[in-house]
Amino acid sequence: MPRTLKISVGQFSDKGRKDTNQDFHGVLIPEEPLLGLKGIAVVLADGISSSTFGRxxxxxxxKGFLTDYYCTSESWSVKTSAQRVLEATNSWLHAQTRRSQNPYDKDKGYVCTLSAMVIRSTTAHLFHVGDSRIYRVSGSSLEQLTNDHRVVIxxxxSYLGRALGVNPxxxxxxxxxxxxxxxxxxxxTDGIYEHVPPRQLARTILDAAADLDKAAKSIVAQAFEHGSQDNLTAQIIRIDELPDGDAREVFGQGTELPLPPLLEARMRFDGYRVVRELHGSSRSHIYLAVDEESGTTVAIKIPSIDLRDDPAYLKRFMMEEWVARRIDSPHVLKPWLPQRRRNFLYVTTEYIDGQTLRQWMIDNPAPDLEIVRDITEQIARGLRAFHRKEMLHQDVRPDNIMIDRTGTVKxxxxxxxxxxxxxxxxxSGAEDILGTQQYTAPEYFCGERGSVRSDLFSLGVITYQMLTGRLPYGAQIARARTRSDFNRLVYGPATHSGRDIPTWVDGALERAVHPNPLKRYDSFSEFLFDLRNPNAKYLTTSSTPLIERNPVLFWKSTTLLLALVIIVLLAYGAHHFR
Structure with a gap:
């Protein structure tokens, strides 16, 4: 039986010698699937003692962290999810201070420290602001994992240099x-670590390993006995079990279902009536079908016959539906989700009555610039929907883009x-390159992780191809594999295609498909703006200097020229001194 994430928790808090306890703490261990999707959250906060609002x-x-973190998008990273929640909490606390009787006195405001740990799969994520501390037991002592944000005068x-609620x-x-x-x-909290030595804290935990609550109470009691005047809170977390397997198993569940047979016209399959095959390739088989219960026309996608023995492929296949369920955009394919039980491994989606962008380009070899802009903008809106969920499409190409009969791009x-x-x-280490060479950003082939600029590269190549009928680097890019190979690529100006393309549009395209991601646009909005509005940098008709277009060729030519000069000078000198 596969193992799941399991922890043991011990915690205790006391007001100590103060009238009220302004510390607050909590742990949330959700059930599956949230346990696998979001992990376990452990949080400790300490309100500042000078304020009556510290508690x-x-x-x-x-409470906000433990509630709101689990409401963030399942596709977001832990870092993004937690930081969004903490930023919202910080804004609320700061706003409450500004509405209080002492709006500009931070010592009397809604201010607290916070240390949080999210344990997800086999990774710990730490978030920290203020002077509470997170330690890891290391042998017979403690390893401090956080830095105190306290300024000592x-x-x-001393005073807190950073805390929740201090600044906007x-x-x-x-x-x-x-x-x-x-x-x-x-x-x-500081009421404990300032009064109990690290070795004593570690020894207390190890001696009471069977009862972590008892260990936490003992730590609080020791701090009190050693004269602490502050509130006292301790949380102890022990990792008992770590999960097996790939995280994709949590996100793309369903691979335990039996694989379906190849479908045929008029065949009845799992509540659908198959009409005909729409597309077949080494990656998948797609059929037009009718849901017999609702009468809705849908597309059924089943796994490729050739790849059914590849577990990684099957997990990616099921991830497609997981992704589609979480993106809501008119420019992204929607899933079809009937209420009945599914008996085989397949995906159903809306049926798009239209054609691929690849076929559209064949049918429209010389499109108007405005039409190309419109298609590019629609693709960009779809990609933005992915990026808002912290997803990268990574395979943006004409075959993966559909245009329906109303002109909507998906x-x-x-x-x-x-x-x-x-x-x-x-x-993990290097990831598989799943896209198509001509449209995939060079950084993937150099072993680098992709970014928004990687999808932008693919969009730039598609826009260039719609306008010119060719690819910006021709056949060169198919042979490139290393960074030096990509640096030697020579961009073919769109203005040389024989079509009426403004120089400033060509400049925008060249920047969008630059082999170096740092030299591309930072965002889609910049690229789209430059496609419609002449950028002064690209209005000049002078060609780009050779040293910028092809630095290797420039230096080779320079070296050859210098060599010829030296030969001429040597010949002249030999003749002159005879």
Whole structure:
């Protein structure tokens, strides 16, 4: 039986010698599938003692994190999810202070420290602001994992340099690391670590390993006995079991279903009546069908016959539906989700009555610039929907784009999509290159991770191809594999295609498909703006200097010229001194 994530928890909090306890803490261990999708959250907050609202701030921060973190998109990375939640909490706390009787006195505002740990799959993610601490038990002592954001003025005077609610903007420390079975972590407020030595804390935890609640109470009691004047809170977390398998199993569940047979026209299959095959390739088989229950025309996609023995392919196949369920855009293919039980491994989607962009380009070899702009903008809107969910499509090409009879453009086929939430849960080395060479950004072939600029590269290539009927680097790019290979690529100006393309549009295209991602546009909006509005940098008709277009050729030519000069000078000298 596969193992799942399991932890043991011990925690205790006490007001100590103070009248009220302004510390607040919590742990949330969700059931599956949230356990696999979002992980376990552990949070500790300490309200500042100078404010009567410290307790409110700490409680709001902890409860808000434990509630809102699990409401964030499942496709987001832990870092993005937690930071969005903490930024929202910070804004709310700061706004509450500004509405209070002392709007400009931070010492009397809604302010607290916060240390949080999210344990997801086999990785720990730490978020920290203020002077609470997170330790890891290391042998017979403790390893401090967080830095104190406390500014010391003298031995008797200091203040918090960073905390939740102090400023409108929040700067929070983040780190992540791999977990090992048996790892033990301790979260404590300053009322404890300032009075109990690290070795004594570690010994207390190890001596009471069978009862972590007892260990937490003992730590609080020791701090009190050693004279602590502050509130006292301790949380102990031990990793008992780590999950097996690939994180994709959580995101793309269903691979245990039997594989379907090849379908045929008029065949009845799992509540559908098959009309005909729409498309067949080495990646999948797609059929037009009618849902017999609702009468809706749909598309059924079944796994490729050639790849059915490849577990990684089958997981990616099921991930397609997972992705489609979470993206809501008129420019992205929608899933069809009937209520009845599914008996085979397949995906159903809306049926798009139209043609692929590849066929459209064949039918429209010399399209108007405005039509190309419109198609490019629609593709960009679809890709933005992916990016908002922290997903990269990674296989944007004419075959994966459909245009229906109303002119609406839709992105299809999500088998290559990279989801931050998946790679975040199971980080690995080099990833498989799943896209098509002519449209895939060069950084993938250089072993680098993709970004929004990678999808932008693919969109730029498609836009260039619609306008010119060819690819920006011709056949050269098919042979490139290393960074030096890509640096030697020579861009073929769109203005040389024999079509009436403005120089400034060509300049925008050249920047969008630059082999170096750092030299591309930062965002789709910049690229789309430059496709419609002349950028002064691209209005000149002078050609790009050779040293910028092809630096290798420039230096080779320069070296050859210098060699010829030297030969001429030597010949002249030999003749002159005879």
């Amino acid at each position: 409110v701030a700490a409680e709001s921060a902890v 003298s031995s008797e005077q 903007q929040l700067e929070i420390d983040y780190q992540n690391f791999r977990l090992e079975r048996g790892d033990i972590f301790l979260l404590v 992105i299809i086929d999500f088998g290559s999509t990279r989801i931050s939430g998946v790679t975040d849960a199971a980080p």
